[in-house]
Amino acid sequence: MASLVRIAPGALVIGRPLPWDVYDADGNVLLRQGYVIQTNSQLEHLFERGRFKPRKIDLPQEEEFQDNRKRNPFADYAELLITLETTINAITSREESAEKRLLGLSRMLERTCVEAPDATLALVHLYSVNPNIHEQILFYGILCQFIARQFGLDNKRTRILTAAALSANLALVPVADKLNSSNIILSREQREVIQKHPDRSIRALEAAGITNKLLHKIIAQHHEYSDGSGYPENLSGSDILPEAEILALAERYVAMITKRAYRTRMDIIEARKMVSTLADGKFRPAIPRALLDVLGYYPPGVLVRLDNNEVGVVTRRANKSRGPFVQAIFNPRGHRYNGTFERDTSLMDYMIREPEEPETMPSMDFSMLWGFRS
Structure with a gap:
């Protein structure tokens, strides 16, 4: 199998199902998709000997989408993460392809959510035990797609919102996994990184030639709250874009159902109760209601x-x-x-x-x- 690719460190995690079949260099199957890696030695063995066959995911053009395969979110999951990482690297490296990659990934995620909605929503819940920062960002994009459509945003604004969800936290990528795994009080420097990440992400996008004003405004406002308690401008009420609130809620929900070093994760019943309380002041009420409608009482993947x-x-x-x-x-x-x-x-x-x-x-x-x- 000439198309087999070596598995990069970080692509597999103990306790997480394999996202694809793993082969040796001669094309023999070592482990099937779905097998859960149990030990460090097993993980090292796979990094040393393992290969996988990536699916080719073409970046869609804005005018025409050429990839007509039926979407299988589970088979595409690893490649979506690789594409996301490549896109973030293209932005931070100021590559000419950065904007095309970001819009293409947004379009790809849109199509996956539309064609396989329950399976795509299931990714958020099946893989939320201990996700890395790239997985969390992908979950934000998925949830924004669903909440935005339930809320009533049109396709164009939903697509820009999805692009914002995929890029709003790029300034946090180098430190996010370390922050999530820490159970000590954040230092002043760490708090500063968190407070300034919307502005730093926007500046990185501008430097890469991505100048969409709506995209930037969503990112700038996605930590503002309707009651004025957010940052960096303490905006309130209708001064905040609904897209920014949708992204903020997507991030809050993922944090609720994700395990962190300093707390356990909520089950779906607890998370739904918490989302319900956010309609009372933090968000315009229709946005938390839209998320609750999307999830149902027990969402796919639970x-x-x-x-x-x-x-x-x-x-x-x-x-x-x-x-x-x-x-x-x-x-x-x-x-x-x-x-x-x-x-x-x-x-x-x-x-x-x-x-x-x-x-x-x-x-x-x-x-x-x-x-x-x-």
Whole structure:
């Protein structure tokens, strides 16, 4: 297999399912997509011997989108992250391709959300246990797509908002993972980096030739709050763009469901309650309501325990005729099923009892739960 690529350090994480099949240099399969890496020695072995076959993801042009493949968010996940990292590097290096890359990635994420909405939303919840900064940024872009459409933004403004979500934190990229893993009080220098990152991100975009005024304004305002308690200008009310509030809420929600060194992550019930409180002063009420409508009571990708003690993954949100769609993956005794079984959660035996919050996700190819084939 001439197209196999060596796995770069940082691409794989202990406790995280493999995003693709891993091969040796001769093209023999070492581990299948979905296997969860368990130890440091296993990780080092994969970095030493492992190869993967990346899918070619072409950057879409604004005029025409050439890639007509059906979107599989799980198969595309690793490549989306690589494309995001390449885009951020292009901006900070002031490459001529920076704007084209950013708009292309925004368009690509838009198409993925439109064509495979439940599976794309599931990425945010399945991989939120301990995401790195690039994963968090990707989650911001996904959530902004969904919230913006529910809120009623048109396609053009939603696309610019998505580009803002993908670039607003580029000034934090070098330090974010360290900040998230720290359980000590932030130093003055660290607080200054956080306070100034919107302005520094805008200056990096300007230096790369990306001058869209709406994009810059969204980034400048995405830490302002309707009650005037935000930064850097202490704006309030209608002085703040709805796009900026949508991005701020996306970031807040990801922080809620993400594990940090200094706190545990919230389950979906706790997170929904917290989002509900944000409608009272911090945000214009319609934006938190839009996120709650997008999520439903149990959003795709959340693991749940059913009344019969099975554990499954929510694959589709509830509709008018029935509750959330769940694929059972563990039997009542905690053993993995050979395959999965769809459960109607409106039936008494299969009603959802509570969310499950595992430290590591089960080892499996999640894309199969949504009917994709690798």
